[in-house]
Structures are given as structure tokens and as C-alpha cells.
Amino acid sequence: MSAKQSKCPICSKELPGGLGPQGEHHPFCSKRCQQMDLGKWLDGRYSIPGRQIERDEPEMSDNEQ
Numbered sequence: 001m002s003a004k005q006s007k008c009p010i011c012s013k014e015l016p017g018g019l020g021p022q023g024e025h026h027p028f029c030s031k032r033c034q035q036m037d038l039g040k041w042l043d044g045r046y047s048i049p050g051r052q053i054e055r056d057e058p059e060m061s062d063n064e065q
């Protein structure tokens with residue numbers, strides 16, 4: 001009853017069961033996510049696509065003169 005459905009660590013999408021436990025891009029849902037995972041390691045940091053990197057923009061405008 002406790003059928004563990006593997007999920008893609010990148011997009012949290014359920015892996016297609018048709019391919020079996022060892023899918024073509026296991027443990028990712030697709031080659032795209034597989035490359036994303038690879039890319040983040042190559043990039044040297046854990047960055048998730050879709051989330052912008054915080055920029056050093058001052059929220060306060062110090063135009064005091």
C-alpha cells in the first residue's frame with residue numbers, strides 16, 4: 001500500500017511510473033531536470049532556476065544632501 005512514488009528533486013514532479021524505478025533520467029523526471037542538477041553543481045552553488053538572485057539594490061533611497 002505504501003507505494004513510494006519517486007519525485008524529481010528539481011521540480012518535485014512525480015516520476016513517470018512507466019519507466020520503472022530506474023527511469024531514463026532517474027532520479028530526475030527528464031533530461032532537462034537532470035541537466036539543471038548538473039548545472040547547479042557546475043555553477044558552484046545551489047541555485048534553483050526561477051528564483052532570482054538577490055541583488056545589492058538598496059531598498060532605502062538615501063538622497064540626503
Ligand SMILES: [Zn+2]
Pocket residue numbers: 008009010011012013028029030033
Ligand atoms: Zn523534474
